[in-house]
Amino acid sequence: MSLVRVHNFSISLDGYGTGEGQSLDSPFGHAGDRLHGWFFQTRTFRRMHGREGDTGGDTGVDDAMARTWSDGIGAEIMGRNKFGPQRGPWQDHEWQGWWGPEPVFRTPVFVLTHHPRPTLEMAGGTTFHFLDATPEEALRQAREAADGKDVRIGGGPSTVRAFLAADLIDHLHVVVVPIVLGRGERLWDGLEGLEQRFRTEAVTSPSGVTHLTFTRR
Amino acid sequence: MSLVRVHNFSISLDGYGTGEGQSLDSPFGHAGDRLHGWFFQTRTFRRMHGREGDTGGDTGVDDAMARTWSDGIGAEIMGRNKFGPQRGPWQDHEWQGWWGPEPVFRTPVFVLTHHPRPTLEMAGGTTFHFLDATPEEALRQAREAADGKDVRIGGGPSTVRAFLAADLIDHLHVVVVPIVLGRGERLWDGLEGLEQRFRTEAVTSPSGVTHLTFTRR
Numbered sequence: 001m002s003l004v005r006v007h008n009f010s011i012s013l014d015g016y017g018t019g020e021g022q023s024l025d026s027p028f029g030h031a032g033d034r035l036h037g038w039f040f041q042t043r044t045f046r047r048m049h050g051r052e053g054d055t056g057g058d059t060g061v062d063d064a065m066a067r068t069w070s071d072g073i074g075a076e077i078m079g080r081n082k083f084g085p086q087r088g089p090w091q092d093h094e095w096q097g098w099w100g101p102e103p104v105f106r107t108p109v110f111v112l113t114h115h116p117r118p119t120l121e122m123a124g125g126t127t128f129h130f131l132d133a134t135p136e137e138a139l140r141q142a143r144e145a146a147d148g149k150d151v152r153i154g155g156g157p158s159t160v161r162a163f164l165a166a167d168l169i170d171h172l173h174v175v176v177v178p179i180v181l182g183r184g185e186r187l188w189d190g191l192e193g194l195e196q197r198f199r200t201e202a203v204t205s206p207s208g209v210t211h212l213t214f215t216r217r
Numbered sequence: 218m219s220l221v222r223v224h225n226f227s228i229s230l231d232g233y234g235t236g237e238g239q240s241l242d243s244p245f246g247h248a249g250d251r252l253h254g255w256f257f258q259t260r261t262f263r264r265m266h267g268r269e270g271d272t273g274g275d276t277g278v279d280d281a282m283a284r285t286w287s288d289g290i291g292a293e294i295m296g297r298n299k300f301g302p303q304r305g306p307w308q309d310h311e312w313q314g315w316w317g318p319e320p321v322f323r324t325p326v327f328v329l330t331h332h333p334r335p336t337l338e339m340a341g342g343t344t345f346h347f348l349d350a351t352p353e354e355a356l357r358q359a360r361e362a363a364d365g366k367d368v369r370i371g372g373g374p375s376t377v378r379a380f381l382a383a384d385l386i387d388h389l390h391v392v393v394v395p396i397v398l399g400r401g402e403r404l405w406d407g408l409e410g411l412e413q414r415f416r417t418e419a420v421t422s423p424s425g426v427t428h429l430t431f432t433r434r
Binding site for chain 2: 014179181189
């Protein structure tokens with residue numbers, strides 16, 4: 001069965017998945033890179049963003065958790081704010097995401113936006129589709145594109161929250177980073193009682209973060 | 218040096234230290250006993266609320282963390298909502314707290330309230346003083362009463378938050394319970410950057426909770 005999964009979704013102690021003030025230079029606003037420091041140290045990150053045979057980076061529990069990100073994934077759905085810092089109607093179509101000419105996804109990626117634009121074919125197998133749709137409809141299209149494989153919900157917080165609220169998520173991996181961000185966009189809002197639909201597991205890492213895993217009951 | 222400490226302070230994933238709708242039957246509102254299930258299983262809890270020689274209850278990491286609650290403590294400061302469910306002027310002075318005739322504290326306890334009332338001498342060494350004061354002034358009085366020992370800030374969330382905001386806390390032990398409460402009173406609000414003043418440590422327990430320890434740098 002094709003599952004819907006969230007991986008490596010980092011939040012602060014106070015539940016913020018991104019800070020305030022996203023811009024071209026600050027994809028996560030005032031959070032900077034503090035939410036993802038644990039990830040940058042992993043071998044998985046180095047291989048995603050460097051050479052495939054890179055043997056650097058840490059290989060402990062952070063890496064083991066990070067690594068499952070791509071296993072069996074056939075498509076991703078992301079919110080527009082994960083794709084870029086622009087708001088409202090596109091001024092032009094120059095922006096092609098934060099990830100350069102060969103994005104890390106290597107699958108179809110469905111970007112939820114009220115302002116659709118033409119599909120973007122990137123090098124390395126990533127195709128960005130732009131979609132004004134409900135979570136249910138976006139998932140239907142992503143599943144079709146995934147051809148039997150799993151669908152990843154890539155973020156940001158409001159996108160993950162919308163899919164959780166619609167009870168569409170089967171596997172949720174959240175990484176709690178021991179910082180208090182104070183402002184930004186929260187993950188847990190409006191999800192009272194979420195834990196009743198999942199088995200939960202928590203494990204800490206020497207890097208100081210706590211990995212939470214929610215698996216659908 | 219006399220330290221200011223918080224122990225066994227349980228919060229939900231979304232940061233609530235208590236639920237909504239406190240009443241005589243529900244000290245933690247709609248949270249019920251879900252925030253403290255981990256604690257009820259410990260030997261420390263059983264000894265606090267039962268016989269001193271009780272050898273029942275779990276003795277793993279939850280118990281080890283819970284147990285440090287009373288070591289070297291000479292006084293506690295708590296908010297009025299920890300003391301009881303009443304709001305506004307006292308209708309009478311019948312209410313003597315949730316803890317029965319012999320409360321677990323066994324030290325002077327300073328209850329912060331805009332409506333002071335006469336001191337309550339309880340069995341077993343607990344004395345409730347009622348105080349309309351700033352965190353700084355309350356701490357001054359509690360330190361004097363503690364006679365060189367440490368002072369515990371007992372909660373609830375707004376009281377702990379006020380002492381953290383005033384930078385008066387030296388040791389903070391928070392227990393994150395894997396539930397999403399959705400409403401109630403949050404611990405972390407207004408504390409952006411708190412982690413910069415502390416070394417932090419996280420450890421999970423087989424009970425599913427995560428113990429966070431903040432130690433002043």
